Amino acid sequence: MNTILPTTIVGSLPKPSWLAEPETIFSPWKLQSDALVEGKQDALRIAVQDQLQRGIEIISDGEQTRQHFVTTFIEHLSGVDFEQRETVRIRNRYDASVPTVVGAVSREKPVFVDDAKFLRQQTDHPIKWALPGPMTMIDTLYDRHYKNREKLAWEFATILNQEARELEAAGIDIIQFDEPAFNVFHDEMKDWGIATLERAAEGLHAETAVHICYGYGIKANNDWKKTLGSEWRQYEDSFPLLQRSTIDIISLECHHSHVPMDLLELIRGKKVMLGAIDVASDTIETPEEVAATLRNALEFVDADKLIPSTNCGMAPMPRSVAREKLSALTAGADIVRVEITAARP
Ligand SMILES: [Zn+2]
Numbered sequence: 274m275n276t277i278l279p280t281t282i283v284g285s286l287p288k289p290s291w292l293a294e295p296e297t298i299f300s301p302w303k304l305q306s307d308a309l310v311e312g313k314q315d316a317l318r319i320a321v322q323d324q325l326q327r328g329i330e331i332i333s334d335g336e337q338t339r340q341h342f343v344t345t346f347i348e349h350l351s352g353v354d355f356e357q358r359e360t361v362r363i364r365n366r367y368d369a370s371v372p373t374v375v376g377a378v379s380r381e382k383p384v385f386v387d388d389a390k391f392l393r394q395q396t397d398h399p400i401k402w403a404l405p406g407p408m409t410m411i412d413t414l415y416d417r418h419y420k421n422r423e424k425l426a427w428e429f430a431t432i433l434n435q436e437a438r439e440l441e442a443a444g445i446d447i448i449q450f451d452e453p454a455f456n457v458f459h460d461e462m463k464d465w466g467i468a469t470l471e472r473a474a475e476g477l478h479a480e481t482a483v484h485i486c487y488g489y490g491i492k493a494n495n496d497w498k499k500t501l502g503s504e505w506r507q508y509e510d511s512f513p514l515l516q517r518s519t520i521d522i523i524s525l526e527c528h529h530s531h532v533p534m535d536l537l538e539l540i541r542g543k544k545v546m547l548g549a550i551d552v553a554s555d556t557i558e559t560p561e562e563v564a565a566t567l568r569n570a571l572e573f574v575d576a577d578k579l580i581p582s583t584n585c586g587m588a589p590m591p592r593s594v595a596r597e598k599l600s601a602l603t604a605g606a607d608i609v610r611v612e613i614t615a616a617r618p
Pocket residue numbers: 283453484485486487488489584585586
């Protein structure tokens with residue numbers, strides 16, 4: 274286990290074709306009941322083995338047991354009706370048919386805790402688990418009950434905190450909240466977004482991370498990115514607030530993006546999970562390309578705080594491409610680690 278530049282992935286890996294239709298997000302399961310439970314566990318085991326074999330050090334479940342990073346969590350809560358659907362605009366970007374909040378939301382039983390225990394049994398490496406953030410959750414629902422985005426976000430923050438505490442007890446070392454909505458709703462982020470995120474992470478002894486990105490490499494996101502101009506400065510609003518927050522690790526998209534690297538100066542002192550692998554392209558990065566991105570980041574991040582990572586989840590990619598990208602990440606980190614070690618007195 275490398276103590277400097279430990280590598281990790283943001284979250285999802287492609288699922289095996291016998292478990293779900295490949296190269297799509299929100300793909301239906303191909304198995305049912307007990308066979309599905311066993312199939313998900315087998316897929317999780319493979320995801321862990323792929324990461325270990327390719328040299329990844331902080332291990333995730335590859336999100337093999339969930340259909341979608343937000344919806345699967347919400348499906349397990351009461352107060353949300355998945356039959357009553359309304360069309361809403363997700364992250365101001367694309368329309369989707371979403372479930373409706375019809376009553377008080379609550380978590381009657383753990384959602385991912387058994388899966389996390391299973392992941393813990395698979396490896397002695399540090400393990401990381403991703404949950405959706407409160408603001409990203411409310412953005413995928415139609416709310417007929419609270420009729421107030423902030424109120425619903427606080428409710429979800431409480432529920433997320435319950436789940437996070439149990440994930441920690443199950444042996445998770447890093448709990449990550451996915452908040453791509455922070456790149457879109459800047460005023461709400463300032464008003465209550467950071468506060469609800471901190472509420473979700475309250476009292477945890479595990480390290481906490483927030484992942485903020487420009488989305489999966491799907492068409493709606495790629496089209497949106499084209500409208501953002503030559504410099505993506507969305508992080509400029511969130512980083513100063515996150516720098517002062519209780520969150521330990523900031524996960525961001527960097528490779529092939531138009532994020533100016535000097536924005537990292539705004540989170541000086543925090544650990545940085547730096548996206549050095551593009552998830553919107555099937556072209557495999559060379560080790561030297563990954564190394565160049567990491568070297569640029571090291572101008573603004575202390576070496577002992579840099580965690581080389583992917584830009585986002587890899588669920589929609591071909592499996593072989595995802596595996597090769599894991600190897601590229603490891604090889605790039607290896608190059609820079611040797612340079613850092615050689616430069617030390
Ligand atoms: Zn992402």
